[in-house]
Amino acid sequence: MKRTKLYNIHKNLNAKIVEFAGFEMPIQYSSIIQEHKAVRHNVGVFDVSHMGEIFIRGKQALDFVQYITVNDASKLFPGRVQYSAMCYEDGGIVDDLLVYKISDEEFLLVINASNILKDFEWMNKNNKFSVEIINRSDDFSLLAVQGPDSLKTIQKIADKEIDLEYYHFTKMKIANVEMIVSRTGYTGELGYELYFEGDEATAEKVWNAVFEAGKEFNIQPVGLGARDTLRLEMGYCLYGNDIDQTTNPLEAGLGWITKLNKSDFVGKDALLKAKENITRKLVAMISEEKTFPRHGYDISANRKKIGHITSGTVSPILDKPIALGFVEKDFSAVGTEVNFVVRGKEFPAKIVKLPFIKK
Incomplete structure (x- = not known):
C-alpha cells in the first residue's frame, strides 16, 4: 500500500484512512457534509497526490497526444489545460484525463490514480512517434485548494499575482516552493491545483502554509468522501463508476470533448459507428x-x-x-x-x- 507524502499530517488530524487505488487515503476528517459545505462556502484542501503525472516529450509530442486522445490538442497553447479522454480501438474509455501543454515539445497528462500503470503501458504500446513517455507520478505532490476563498488564500503565499482563467496554468512559487499552479478542480467552485516536487518536509511545508493563509477563511481539510459528493453535484464523471472500458464517450455525455472531425486517433472508427447507434x-x-x-x-x-x-x-x-x-x-x-x-x-x-x- 502506498502513502502520499502528507500521510503523517492526515494521521495527526485523526482522518479516517481507507484504501483507495492502492493508496492509504483520507476519506474524511470531520464529516463529509461539513467538509462539503466548507468547499461550497469557504475553502477546503484535498491531498490528491495519488493522481498520476505522465510527461510526453519530443518533436512529435503533439502528434502523439492527438493520436491517443479524443479532444483536439492542436487548440492548446503553452499555459492551457484541456479535459480529454483516451479510448481503446473499440471506443471504450481507457481513462479520462487533463492535458497540459507546457511547450511545443512537452505535455503533461494527469490521469486517474487507479489507472496509472494501465495507462502508462497503453501509451507505450501506442507510441509510434518516438516520443519520451515519462511516469513521474511518484515524484509529485498535488494539493487541490477549492472554494470561493481559494484565490484569497493562496495569493497570500504566492510570489506573484495569480491571474488565471479557467483551465489555464502557470509556473510560480507558493510558500517559496516552485510549482505548477492551475485553475482546475473537481468541485465546480473557484479552485486551484498545486503540483510540486519534494520530500515529506516540502509537502508538509506547503500544506501548513496554505492552512495558515486560509485560517481567516475557516479553511478545512477535505477527504475523498466530500470530493465524491462535490463532483456528483456538478455531474462530473468518475472513472470506474460512470465511465470505463465498457462505455464510450458519446453515450456518457462526453461528445463535447470527442472531436470526430480531427485526423486519425485511437478508437475514431468505432466512435463514428457508435454515433449512428446510440x-x-x-x-x-x-x-x-x-x-x-x-x-x-x-x-x-x-x-x-x-x-x-x-x-x-x-x-x-x-x-x-x-x-x-x-x-x-x-x-x-x-x-x-x-x-x-x-x-x-x-x-x-x-x-x-x-x-x-x-x-
Missing part, C-alpha cells in the same frame, strides 16, 4: 423521496428495468437524492419520470439537466 445515455436524476441511490441500483420506468445507477448520493446542498446513471435512449430526455429501485421498492425520480447545483 442505445443508452448517461443521465442526471433527482428525487424528492427519502432514499439513498447507490452505484449498481436499477432504474425503472413503466414497471420495467431501463438502466442502472452509476453514482448516487444525497446532495448536502440540496438535501435531496441525486444520481447519474445509464438509461435506454428512449427514456433519456430531460423531464422524463423514472424510478430508483432500492431493495425492491421504487422511488420516483426525474431526469434533469446538469449541473444539479446551479452556480
Whole structure:
C-alpha cells in the first residue's frame, strides 16, 4: 500500500484512512457534509497526490497526444489545460484525463490514480512517434485548494499575482516552493491545483502554509468522501463508476470533448459507428423521496428495468437524492419520470439537466 507524502499530517488530524487505488487515503476528517459545505462556502484542501503525472516529450509530442486522445490538442497553447479522454480501438474509455501543454515539445497528462500503470503501458504500446513517455507520478505532490476563498488564500503565499482563467496554468512559487499552479478542480467552485516536487518536509511545508493563509477563511481539510459528493453535484464523471472500458464517450455525455472531425486517433472508427447507434445515455436524476441511490441500483420506468445507477448520493446542498446513471435512449430526455429501485421498492425520480447545483 502506498502513502502520499502528507500521510503523517492526515494521521495527526485523526482522518479516517481507507484504501483507495492502492493508496492509504483520507476519506474524511470531520464529516463529509461539513467538509462539503466548507468547499461550497469557504475553502477546503484535498491531498490528491495519488493522481498520476505522465510527461510526453519530443518533436512529435503533439502528434502523439492527438493520436491517443479524443479532444483536439492542436487548440492548446503553452499555459492551457484541456479535459480529454483516451479510448481503446473499440471506443471504450481507457481513462479520462487533463492535458497540459507546457511547450511545443512537452505535455503533461494527469490521469486517474487507479489507472496509472494501465495507462502508462497503453501509451507505450501506442507510441509510434518516438516520443519520451515519462511516469513521474511518484515524484509529485498535488494539493487541490477549492472554494470561493481559494484565490484569497493562496495569493497570500504566492510570489506573484495569480491571474488565471479557467483551465489555464502557470509556473510560480507558493510558500517559496516552485510549482505548477492551475485553475482546475473537481468541485465546480473557484479552485486551484498545486503540483510540486519534494520530500515529506516540502509537502508538509506547503500544506501548513496554505492552512495558515486560509485560517481567516475557516479553511478545512477535505477527504475523498466530500470530493465524491462535490463532483456528483456538478455531474462530473468518475472513472470506474460512470465511465470505463465498457462505455464510450458519446453515450456518457462526453461528445463535447470527442472531436470526430480531427485526423486519425485511437478508437475514431468505432466512435463514428457508435454515433449512428446510440442505445443508452448517461443521465442526471433527482428525487424528492427519502432514499439513498447507490452505484449498481436499477432504474425503472413503466414497471420495467431501463438502466442502472452509476453514482448516487444525497446532495448536502440540496438535501435531496441525486444520481447519474445509464438509461435506454428512449427514456433519456430531460423531464422524463423514472424510478430508483432500492431493495425492491421504487422511488420516483426525474431526469434533469446538469449541473444539479446551479452556480
